[in-house]
Amino acid sequence: MLNGERITKIVLFLTSLIIIFIASGMVLTLMEGAIPAFKEFGFKFIISSDWNPTDGRESYGALPFIIGTIATSIIALLICLPLAFSTSLFIGEIYRGTKLASFIGMMVDMLAGIPSIVYGLWGFYVLRPWVVDMGFNDQGYGVFTAGLILAIMVIPYATSISVEMIKMVQNDLKEAAYSLGATRKDVIFSVILPNARSGIFTSYILAFGRAVGETMAVTMLIGNSNIIPKGLFDTGNTMASLIANQFGEADGLKLSSLVAIALLLFFITGLINGFGKLLIKKL
Amino acid sequence: MKMISILKKTDAQVERKWDARFIKDKIFTGFIIIFSLITISPIVLIISKLISKGYKQLNWSFFTETTPNTYQAMLAVNLGEIIPGGVLNGITGTILMVLIASIMAIPIGIMVGIFLYENQTKKYAVIVKDITDILQGVPSIVLGLISYFWVVKYITNGFSALAGSFALFIMMLPLIIRSTEETFKMIPVSIKEAGFALGAPYHKIILKVMIPSGLSGLITGILLAISRVVGETAPLMLTALGSMVVNLNIEKPTSALPLLIWEFYNDPNMVDLIWATSLLLMMLVLGLNLISKYIISKRNL
Numbered sequence: 044m045l046n047g048e049r050i051t052k053i054v055l056f057l058t059s060l061i062i063i064f065i066a067s068g069m070v071l072t073l074m075e076g077a078i079p080a081f082k083e084f085g086f087k088f089i090i091s092s093d094w095n096p097t098d099g100r101e102s103y104g105a106l107p108f109i110i111g112t113i114a115t116s117i118i119a120l121l122i123c124l125p126l127a128f129s130t131s132l133f134i135g136e137i138y139r140g141t142k143l144a145s146f147i148g149m150m151v152d153m154l155a156g157i158p159s160i161v162y163g164l165w166g167f168y169v170l171r172p173w174v175v176d177m178g179f180n181d182q183g184y185g186v187f188t189a190g191l192i193l194a195i196m197v198i199p200y201a202t203s204i205s206v207e208m209i210k211m212v213q214n215d216l217k218e219a220a221y222s223l224g225a226t227r228k229d230v231i232f233s234v235i236l237p238n239a240r241s242g243i244f245t246s247y248i249l250a251f252g253r254a255v256g257e258t259m260a261v262t263m264l265i266g267n268s269n270i271i272p273k274g275l276f277d278t279g280n281t282m283a284s285l286i287a288n289q290f291g292e293a294d295g296l297k298l299s300s301l302v303a304i305a306l307l308l309f310f311i312t313g314l315i316n317g318f319g320k321l322l323i324k325k326l
Numbered sequence: 327m328k329m330i331s332i333l334k335k336t337d338a339q340v341e342r343k344w345d346a347r348f349i350k351d352k353i354f355t356g357f358i359i360i361f362s363l364i365t366i367s368p369i370v371l372i373i374s375k376l377i378s379k380g381y382k383q384l385n386w387s388f389f390t391e392t393t394p395n396t397y398q399a400m401l402a403v404n405l406g407e408i409i410p411g412g413v414l415n416g417i418t419g420t421i422l423m424v425l426i427a428s429i430m431a432i433p434i435g436i437m438v439g440i441f442l443y444e445n446q447t448k449k450y451a452v453i454v455k456d457i458t459d460i461l462q463g464v465p466s467i468v469l470g471l472i473s474y475f476w477v478v479k480y481i482t483n484g485f486s487a488l489a490g491s492f493a494l495f496i497m498m499l500p501l502i503i504r505s506t507e508e509t510f511k512m513i514p515v516s517i518k519e520a521g522f523a524l525g526a527p528y529h530k531i532i533l534k535v536m537i538p539s540g541l542s543g544l545i546t547g548i549l550l551a552i553s554r555v556v557g558e559t560a561p562l563m564l565t566a567l568g569s570m571v572v573n574l575n576i577e578k579p580t581s582a583l584p585l586l587i588w589e590f591y592n593d594p595n596m597v598d599l600i601w602a603t604s605l606l607l608m609m610l611v612l613g614l615n616l617i618s619k620y621i622i623s624k625r626n627l
Contacts, residue, residue, distance in 0.1 A: 046527075047527040047528060047529060048527060048528040048529075050529075051527075051528045051529040051532070052528070054437070055437055055438075055440060055441040055444065056441065058434055058437040058438050058441065059437075059438050059441045059442075059450075059451070059454050061434055061438070062438055062454055062457055062458055062461070062499070062503075063454065063457060065461065065496060065499075066457045066460065066461055068472075068476075069464070069468075069472050072472055072475050072476070073468075073471075073472070076475065125361055126361050126362075126364060126365045127365070128361075129357065129358040129359075129360075129361030129362050129365070130361065130362045130365040130366075132358050133358055133359065133362040134362075137355060137358060147362060147366060149619075150366040150369050150370075151365065151366065152615065152619075153369050153612060153615070154365075154366070154368065154369050156553060156611045156612060156615050157369070157372060157557075157608065157611070158556075158557020158558070158559070158584060158607060158608075158611060159557065159558075159559060159560070160557065160559040160584050160587050160588060160591075160604075161372065161376070161557070161587070161604045161607065161608060162372075163591075164587065164591065164600060164604055165368075165371070165372045165375060167591075168375075169371065169375065195368045198365055202365070226347050226348060226350070226351035227351055227354075227355065228347075228350060228351040228354040228355070229347070229351075231354075252463055253463075255465070256463070256464070256465025256466070256467070256468075257465070258465065258466065258467045258559075258560035259559045259560055259588070263591070283465050283467045283468075283560070286467050286468075286471065287467055287560050287563060287564075290471070290474075290563075290564055291563075301471075302471065305467070305468045305471050308465055308467075308468060309464060309465075309468050312463050312464060312465055313460050313463065313464075315463075316459065316460065316462075316463035317456075317459075317460065320456070320459055
């Protein structure tokens with residue numbers, strides 16, 4: 044009955060439970076920690092823009108951070124779009140298979156390896172002065188600067204998946220188009236894009252998901268003001284960055300509010316990634 | 327040969343070169359090249375910045391001494407000297423925490439990866455796989471929060487290296503699981519079947535056939551997972567906190583290279599140390615990446 048093979052299978056099954064345990068425990072812990080905040084503020088927690096830790100008048104709302112997160116991530120996506128698109132065509136089509144393409148590919152991989160905090164430093168000491176020099180704002184902090192650094196950080200993710208998708212387009216189709224006298228631009232727009240469209244789209248969704256959860260680089264550049272940013276160059280804060288900033292001195296209702304924000308962040312990234320994975324499965 | 331060269335220069339082709347479509351194509355390709363160069367320019371800019379600003383601090387004491395306090399750093403900066411001391415506490419802390427995280431994540435990750443590979447069609451395995459994907463997408467700061475509630479509050483009763491390791495462990499786990507599964511999918515089934523045909527028990531086939539034949543893939547996955555967590559700062563801020571001295575007690579607050587960068591960033595006197603520490607961290611991450619690339623290229627031969 045209980046021979047070696049069965050034991051091995053049972054052991055493997057039991058270790059797989061660790062994943063279930065960690066994931067469900069994570070959700071339960073976040074929910075439990077978030078209960079006081081949601082009890083106190085109810086649904087208003089999500090739509091209130093008030094973040095006031097003063098004793099006695101404590102009031103916490105997540106809206107500024109939800110907006111800050113979405114704003115920085117959208118800016119990152121918009122900047123990333125043309126760059127990742129071009130780079131993926133460079134590697135996956137125009138210079139496909141050449142030494143040059145693998146060199147560029149290696150550089151893109153290296154970009155993916157740089158730790159978030161090093162991006163933050165570089166953004167602080169190099170990008171921020173540029174933003175100041177261009178006259179956008181005095182300090183250089185803000186939603187735009189944070190979005191810019193996020194764009195550089197997520198480009199590798201969008202690029203590497205896009206390259207795979209572009210390479211998957213069948214050669215016959217491309218050759219048929221070339222034989223009809225199409226230029227490379229024609230082939231890219233009328234053969235490759237229609238075929239790899241959903242895959243490329245997915246790569247941007249996953250890149251967006253990464254931008255949403257980034258912490259350190261954003262913390263160092265967004266200016267950390269707990270208000271809804273009014274413009275591109277206004278300061279703000281994101282959900283992840285707020286947790287990193289305020290966790291140290293948090294307890295009671297404030298801690299619970301931070302956990303509630305972590306729970307929201309967990310669900311938002313889960314939804315974005317789940318959607319992206321669903322699209323990939325359909326390909 | 328002559329025929330071809332004549333064919334190459336027909337009037338039609340000369341004309342085609344100036345056709346609007348071909349000009350548009352050239353312009354389009356030009357844009358692609360320019361944008362691609364813009365994409366890779368940050369890596370060049372970042373590395374050259376780190377090297378040009380950080381190399382001065384990279385001396386022997388940088389690796390053998392612990393962080394100086396603000397006052398020492400200020401004195402040195404005022405005298406125009408390089409800041410004394412180093413980042414030994416960060417180096418040992420990073421090694422300690424990554425080591426503990428790896429000890430937990432590698433066996434569990436490989437076992438779950440094997441489970442997923444063996445049960446690819448079963449519904450339960452598909453659910454485990456989806457959950458693994460979700461775990462991989464969870465922002466690292468949330469993992470830090472979880473480790474705070476589980477380890478800092480209940481196990482070590484305070485900020486500790488163990489809590490930091492646990493956060494890194496949850497980060498590494500999905501990476502190792504997926505790379506293990508992908509590696510095993512590439513091994514020909516016939517190798518495994520040959521083992522079964524010899525009457526070898528299941529666990530022996532895993533240990534003596536599958537793991538050895540997929541070893542390079544497994545090591546690559548592990549190295550990439552380590553290189554991903556080695557630079558993590560956010561989860562360690564909530565768990566390991568940091569320390570000024572070398573600490574090898576897993577129940578005590580511990581420093582790490584990224585945590586030190588964060589501390590130096592917040593201390594105006596320590597600015598010079600930021601670059602050298604970042605340079606060291608980058609060399610570590612890129613080194614791990616290069617080793618794994620090297621292993622992949624060897625396997626493909």
